[in-house]
Amino acid sequence: MEKEKITLSVIKADVGSYTGHSKVHPELLDIARASLQEACEQGILIDYHVVAVGDDLELIMTHQKGTDNSEIHKLAWDTFSRCADKAKELKLYGAGQDLLADAFSGNVRGMGPGVAELEFVERGSEPVVVFMADKTEPGAWNYPLFKMFADPFNTAGLIIDPKMHKGFVFEVHNLKEKKKILFSLPEDMYTMLTFIGAPSEYCIKAVYRKDGDGERVAVSSTEKLAFVAGRYVGKDDPVCIVRCQSGLPAVGEVLEPFATPHLVAGWMRGSHCGPLMPVGLADAMPTRFDGPPRVVALGFQLNHGKLVGPVDFFADRAFDRARELANRLADYLRRLGPFEPHRLPSEQMEYTTLPVLLKELDAKFTDI
Numbered sequence: 001m002e003k004e005k006i007t008l009s010v011i012k013a014d015v016g017s018y019t020g021h022s023k024v025h026p027e028l029l030d031i032a033r034a035s036l037q038e039a040c041e042q043g044i045l046i047d048y049h050v051v052a053v054g055d056d057l058e059l060i061m062t063h064q065k066g067t068d069n070s071e072i073h074k075l076a077w078d079t080f081s082r083c084a085d086k087a088k089e090l091k092l093y094g095a096g097q098d099l100l101a102d103a104f105s106g107n108v109r110g111m112g113p114g115v116a117e118l119e120f121v122e123r124g125s126e127p128v129v130v131f132m133a134d135k136t137e138p139g140a141w142n143y144p145l146f147k148m149f150a151d152p153f154n155t156a157g158l159i160i161d162p163k164m165h166k167g168f169v170f171e172v173h174n175l176k177e178k179k180k181i182l183f184s185l186p187e188d189m190y191t192m193l194t195f196i197g198a199p200s201e202y203c204i205k206a207v208y209r210k211d212g213d214g215e216r217v218a219v220s221s222t223e224k225l226a227f228v229a230g231r232y233v234g235k236d237d238p239v240c241i242v243r244c245q246s247g248l249p250a251v252g253e254v255l256e257p258f259a260t261p262h263l264v265a266g267w268m269r270g271s272h273c274g275p276l277m278p279v280g281l282a283d284a285m286p287t288r289f290d291g292p293p294r295v296v297a298l299g300f301q302l303n304h305g306k307l308v309g310p311v312d313f314f315a316d317r318a319f320d321r322a323r324e325l326a327n328r329l330a331d332y333l334r335r336l337g338p339f340e341p342h343r344l345p346s347e348q349m350e351y352t353t354l355p356v357l358l359k360e361l362d363a364k365f366t367d368i
């Protein structure tokens with residue numbers, strides 16, 4: 001008999017926030033929880049956990065309907081829509097920001113929300129970590145996913161654990177061209193780095209194990225709002241799911257990359273780069289210059305699809321120094337003001353509100 005599969009779906013959207021782009025209002029969280037609770041009672045979901053990371057509302061859900069399931073996606077869409085209605089009533093900022101379609105059309109992909117889903121047979125013990133970031137974009141996961149699954153200086157298991165020694169397969173997407181490619185690491189490491197080192201163009205979508213049936217063990221959301229809307233409507237604040245232990249990176253190896261706050265795009269008006277600061281849920285609230293960008297890591301043990309947890313990993317003081325370094329980097333970068341590399345390079349400003357202004361100046365340029 002085939003073992004029962006569980007799907008872990010993380011679907012998120014910014015449906016309005018206060019004050020400005022800082023926080024999700026508690027009334028929106030209540031509405032989302034009530035909506036998912038009802039879905040549990042109706043047998044649509046096994047379990048759920050709703051949190052806010054900055055101005056992003058995150059729905060963490062388990063069920064047995066597989067990935068890209070229209071019933072689950074409709075549940076997420078309807079939940080976000082109800083929250084957006086409340087956000088409009090409260091006159092919150094950017095109410096309905098990420099709901100880019102008028103009506104649900106079968107799948108939330110391409111409609112604004114960010115989606116990361118994994119379907120798998122639950123192991124004897126199934127530790128997972130859900131990462132959620134605000135004020136950045138999908139490429140922000142390239143550096144940490146590479147470290148977790150490919151860098152032996154980060155992940156001791158790549159050397160020590162016989163089940164990890166062969167490495168992992170990475171699926172990389174070019175989001176603009178809508179193309180994907182697989183890299184088998186460690187053999188293809190140098191080639192892959194030429195692509196993923198440019199996170200505004202190439203994103204790691206998923207990681208597969210080489211052992212056993214080659215299943216997906218990590219997945220990220222790669223929705224880009226500007227590509228959907230054709231204009232700047234806020235950042236694509238991404239999520240990422242990583243399964244851990246027993247032939248996969250240990251939880252500590254999965255968290256370790258965030259001890260170095262790498263520079264990511266998406267700070268202030270989606271137009272600046274800044275350090276990705278690991279924080280606990282209580283500090284997942286961008287302030288300074290609408291940032292710096294934040295990342296939260298919630299750990300769960302799955303128990304027949306029930307979400308046992310969460311453990312709010314980055315609340316731990318072991319990440320104090322990473323926060324300190326992030327603040328120092330923020331001090332330095334802020335001093336550069338409108339100058340690159342704090343301000344994003346021109347190619348990336350194409351997806352902000354700047355082109356509108358530049359167009360008006362076209363006529364004033366004369367030949368040299």
Ligand code: 13P
Nearest residue numbers: 161244245246247250252
């Ligand atoms: P597992 O191989 O059982 O996942 O344990 C790894 C470990 O010791 C974590 O530090």
Ligand code: 13P
Nearest residue numbers: 021234235268269270290
């Ligand atoms: P969000 O993408 O989180 O809504 O932030 C938008 C912004 O412009 C912040 O400065």
Ligand code: MG
Nearest residue numbers: 014021055094
């Ligand atoms: Mg916002």
Ligand code: MG
Nearest residue numbers: 055056134237
């Ligand atoms: Mg946001």
